[in-house]
Amino acid sequence: xxxxxxxxxxxxxxxxxxxxxxxxxxxxxxxxxxxxxxxxxxxxxxxxxxxxxxxxxxxxxxxxxxxxxxxxxxxxxxxxxxxxxxxxxxxxxxxxxxxxxxxxxxxxxxxxxxxxxxxxxxxxxxxxxxxxxxxxxxxxxxxxxxxxxxxxxxxxxxxxxxxxxxxxxxxxxxxxxxxxxxxxxxxxxxxxxxxxxxxxxxxxxxxxxxxxxxxxxxxxxxxxxxxxxxxxxxxxxxxxxxxxxxxxxxxxxxxxxxxxxxxxxxxxxxxxxxxxxx
Numbered sequence: 001x002x003x004x005x006x007x008x009x010x011x012x013x014x015x016x017x018x019x020x021x022x023x024x025x026x027x028x029x030x031x032x033x034x035x036x037x038x039x040x041x042x043x044x045x046x047x048x049x050x051x052x053x054x055x056x057x058x059x060x061x062x063x064x065x066x067x068x069x070x071x072x073x074x075x076x077x078x079x080x081x082x083x084x085x086x087x088x089x090x091x092x093x094x095x096x097x098x099x100x101x102x103x104x105x106x107x108x109x110x111x112x113x114x115x116x117x118x119x120x121x122x123x124x125x126x127x128x129x130x131x132x133x134x135x136x137x138x139x140x141x142x143x144x145x146x147x148x149x150x151x152x153x154x155x156x157x158x159x160x161x162x163x164x165x166x167x168x169x170x171x172x173x174x175x176x177x178x179x180x181x182x183x184x185x186x187x188x189x190x191x192x193x194x195x196x197x198x199x200x201x202x203x204x205x206x207x208x209x210x211x212x213x214x215x216x217x218x219x220x221x222x223x224x225x226x227x228x229x230x231x232x233x234x235x236x237x238x239x240x241x242x243x244x245x246x247x248x249x250x251x252x253x254x255x256x257x258x259x260x261x262x263x264x265x266x267x268x269x270x271x272x273x274x275x276x277x278x
Contacts, residue, residue: 003061004108005088006033006160009081011074012095013041016050018203023054025098027061031105033091035062037081042071075169075177078156082168090163096203097157098127102134103199107160110140110195117142118190119161119182121154124200134197141194145186145235149227149244151251152179154192158200165190175215176222183226187235220252 008026012019019038026036038051048067055063066080074094082090089111093099107120120140143153156178167185169177186192224245231241 002031004031004033004104006091006104006108007081007085007087007089007163008033008036008091008093009039009078009085010036010093010095011039011041011077011081012043012047012051013071013077014043014045014047015095016043016045016047018096019047019050020054022093022095022098025101026093027058028101029099029104030102031108032061033104034087035064035085037085038063038065039077039081040065040067041073041077042068073171073174073177075171075173079168079171082163085163088163089160091160092156094157097124098201098203099157100131100134100197100199100201104160106134106195106197106199110138110193111160111162114140114193116191117193118165119154119159119185120193120195121158121160122195122200123198124155124158124202125198127201127203134199137197139196141196143186143192143194145183145230148179148183148186148192149236149240150247152176152182152223153194154178154182155200155202157202173222173225175218176226179223180226180229183230187230187233216252216255220248223248 010019010022015022023036026033040047040051051065055065064084066084068077068080078092089108091104091107103122107122111117111120147153159178165185167181167188170180173180182192227236227241227244227248230236231238236244
């Protein structure tokens, strides 16, 4: 069987409810990867036994499982998987997300045809009942540092990256650690490409719902610390630092406002349903 020269790294923590769904989306790929590297970040639920059952019932892809004794955060878990991977490229998938069946096929072909690109991401969306059709177009965009300073253009489960790259996720960060890596890659002259096809499905809202991203303040502080890191490395000027710190604060205020408005409408709708049924 022809396989893509790709290692899929899946960090997981207390993911008993979602890990099989994520793994199944890898098995359903039209072009399967070389291997799956699962890094259990100190789970206390039945994640380990579920993965163990999956390991023994699967013969399609080589799967390796690493378990950390204590929870150390997604950066360390991803780095361990990255360091132990054996393929030319590394693809990241979170345990609570899934992929479009053609994700690896499309990105692997793109990376092989555009060898100057070091990292490739794509559009992602909230999961729906049906899978989006792929247009077949070969459009893509190159993003540079000034594009990324405006906002994080890549969700981690959309990314395929060259394994040989020396950069890693910052293990001191538990929030915005992915954004920090993309910014440092762009500031160092690496080429980052984006394919405008929805090839990844998130099963929660990006901000303000379950998971680490629910803490908007910590996400924002992680973003600001990344800007200061770039400034200390002379990758951006003091003026640029001040501008994007202010811009980042405005984005934070907008997210808080949107979340409050959304919760207001949901609460009112819920109250109306109770009233009509009473």
